[in-house]
Amino acid sequence: MRSWQRHPLAQAALLALGSALAGPVSAQSVADLVQEIQALKARVAELEARPQAPAAATTTTAAKTAQWGMTPEQAAELNRVQLKTEALEDAREAMGFKGLKISGYVDPTYIYNKAQNRAGFQFLNRVDTNSGGDGYNYDNSYFGAAVIDFQKETDSGTRWRLTLAPNRGVGSVFDTNSPIHEASVSVPLPDSQIRLIAGQLPDWSGYEFLPATQNKLITHNLLFDFTLPTAYTGAGVELADGKWIYKAVLANMNTSQRSSGNKSPVLAYRADYAKGEFSGFGFAGVHGTTANPRYAVQDADGQALFPDRVGHDTRVDLFEVDGYFTRGDWTVQGQASVGRQRDAAIALASDGSFQDAKWWGLSGLVAYKWTPRFETTARLDYLANHWNGGGLLTFATADSRNGIGPGVNGDPQRGANRSALTLGASYLFNPSTTFKAEYRLDRASQPVFEDVKTGEFKKANHLLGASVLVAF
Known part of the structure; x- marks a missing residue:
């Protein structure tokens, strides 16, 4: 309990009252004394109230100064935090981190291939046959990778991208040991609606994406593996026009440098239309000369059969259309492709001359999410490739692993048509980890799959796959 202390002015008033009472009582009546006492009490109350007014004013002023319910100490701490934040932002910009995004993933994969009599993990394995790899095959495409992606956008709107994928990116497929999957720039001309694009760009055809983070299954469809380019090295433009996005480049196809005597690039283009929030379609094509x-x-x-033709490019024409519908738990995607390359067929004509490689194909995918974490997928592919003994883009000899070319003891002028049914499931274990599994049945119209254990050729092959995909 707080003790009450008399004010000095109140003490003086009481002394004056004592002096008055010390005089003769007869000098004034009792009524006069009562009035004086009441007056003195009122004066004391007034004097005692005066020191509290400045304190109340001070409190009001402090309340106005300490805004947002902060004490002066809290306001000072906020100022210090603001200064530190500005210093960190300045340092981040000076070191080039402003507008920088870093992402990546790894997907160790297990593959069982019945015809190849092989089962085991595939991770960072080489593609280049000259370096111990076994080439690009449908059971050994881009999965089993470790990828890191750097993207940066400057204040001017220029975008820069570098994606590294040792042994597993497009660079390892067409440029042997290159770890570069993508190295590109995108410069607004003069605004973000029209942009200059240049560098090494992975092919953009089809509904299926190359990265494992964007692919519902482990393997890719037949059209992706055998009928589409790998990458382009060149320059072009990208145009955004409402719901349409167009892009086109003049480039080398599947090579970072043209060989001597080859001067003509290819024209590669793509257009996409977003019909709405849930559906859209696109088309892509390539026309020009390539290896x-x-x-x-x-x-x-190991001697060249056609030494006078080695290193010469020939005409190629590719075209495909694709579309998608994604709503709720359902995803539906599809693609149709057609292609032709001059003098690239597997079989020679009866007079020993070269023949054209020709093909067309279809691919469709349906996926359904049973829960927000668990999804199943079915994909069906068909590839017609029977003309002139067969032959596909970059596949110009009979291939008993991929099922390309004429069947054993069959008509050498008739290649095998191919199909594949793939069933898969994926489970989102946590926001950065996905488990995948799939079964794939590949079939051909002729016995073109070699069973390496028995040496027999069969019309079908079975594949099982599983992977753990961890991304950030």
Whole structure:
């Protein structure tokens, strides 16, 4: 309990009252004394109230100064935090981190291939056959990768991208040991609606994406593996016009540098239309000249069969349309492709001349999410490739692993048509981890799959796959 202390002015008033009472009582009546006492009490009350007024005013002023319910100490701490934040932002910009995004993933994969009599993990394995790899195949495409992606956008709107994928990116497929999957720039001309694009760009055809983070299954469809380009090295433009996005480049296809005597690039283009929030379609094409693998075929001794043709490019024409519908738990995607390359067929004509490789194909995918974490997927592919003994883009000889070319003891002028049914499931274990599994049945119209254990050729092959995809 707080003790009450008399004010000095109140003490003086009481002394004056004592002096008055000390005089003769007869000098004034009792009524006069009562009035004086009441007056003195009122004066004391007034004097005692005066010191509290400045304190109340001070409190009001402090309340106005300490806004948002903060004390002066809290306001000072806020100022210090603001200064530190500004310093960190300045340092981040000075070191080039402003507008920088870093992402990546790894997806160790297990593959069982019945015809190849092989089962085991695939991770960071080489593609280049000259470096111990086994080439690009449907059971050994881009999965089993470790990828890191750097993207940066400057204040001017220029975008820069570098994606590294050692042994597993497009660079390792067409440029042997290159770890570069993508190295590109995008510059607004003069605004973000029209942009200059240049560098090494992975192919953009089809409904299926290359990265495992954007692919519902482990393997890719037949059209992706055998009928589409790998990458482009060149420059072009990208235009955004309402619901349409167009892009086109003049580039080298599947090579970072043209060989001697080859001067003509390809024109590669793509257009996408977003019909609404849930659906859209697009088309892509390539027209020009590119390397002809048929000219590079060697005999058993490693000697070129056509030394005068080695290194020469031939005409290629590719076109595809694709579309998608994604709403709720359902995803539906589809693609149709057609292609032709001059002098690239597997079989020679009866007079020994080269023939054109021709093909067309269809691919469709349906996926359904049973829960927000669990999804199942079915994909069906068909590839017609029977003309002139077969032959596909970059595949100009019979291939008993991928099922390309004429069947054993069959008509050498008739290649095998291919199909594949793939069933898969994925489970989102946590926001950065996905478990995948799939079963794939590949079939051909002729016995073109070699069973390496028995040496027999069959019309079908079975594949099982599983992977753990961890991304950030």
